[in-house]
Amino acid sequence: MPIGMVFAEKGGVFGMETMGRHVIAELWNCPEEKLNDMQSIERIMVNAALEAGAEVREVAFHKFAPQGVSGVVIISESHLTIHSFPEHGYASIDVYTCGDRIDPNVAADYITKALSAGRLEAIEVPRGVGPIQLDDVRVRGFETNVL
């Protein structure tokens, strides 16, 4: 990609192209059967990417024995990943989007609803803009009935 805009921040000059938003989401109290259905999880993750306006490039999922699913959707704008622990009602989600066109929280919230999570805890980490400052990390958490 040619360098478009550049901006100076925290003592460096970075291209707008490297700027990204990375949402790290912890989903708790999900129904066990939803977290063990690989086909459904794959569909949810792809739909979450599309819902946010991302372009899907590669999809790879893996079902563990006796339970649990891991998977990734590579999008033009970076990636979405999931690791599910059905026996704990827990799913670990990442939604990382480059640029400022897409809001990764749209995908994270879609997944939260689709997996019927009872609770979402999330942080948003800025990527590609130099040293990560914890002051820039946004924390978000709620019971999902407010979604």
Place this chain on the structure above:
Amino acid sequence: MPIGMVFAEKGGVFGMETMGRHVIAELWNCPEEKLNDMQSIERIMVNAALEAGAEVREVAFHKFAPQGVSGVVIISESHLTIHSFPEHGYASIDVYTCGDRIDPNVAADYITKALSAGRLEAIEVPRGVGPIQLDDVRVRGFETNVL
């Protein structure tokens, strides 16, 4: 997985199985040609996983036009991802490992060296242990000639 040990932390009881360490690493000043060689990057990411003692399950990589590579290695213990921006000498890395058997920093440092990054900025986020507390996020950054 059957529930083995459980531990109480931050007001909740979580299974040891959900506990993970997620290293978010920003690599700067990498040689442009290294960041545009998909086959080499794929080999580096797989070797990084193996070096850390992880078990590789799925591999998916994508080469963008005119440049840039995105890819993921799904491991039994979670995942490694990379997004490269050759024109900025920047690679965005994630190494997420469940359990306490594997140190994700081993893989992150392997990738940093293999891509000849001039600078590494990293944070380590605890996963799967309840609400993410920023106090628990470990920050690490250095010029890579100290590696």
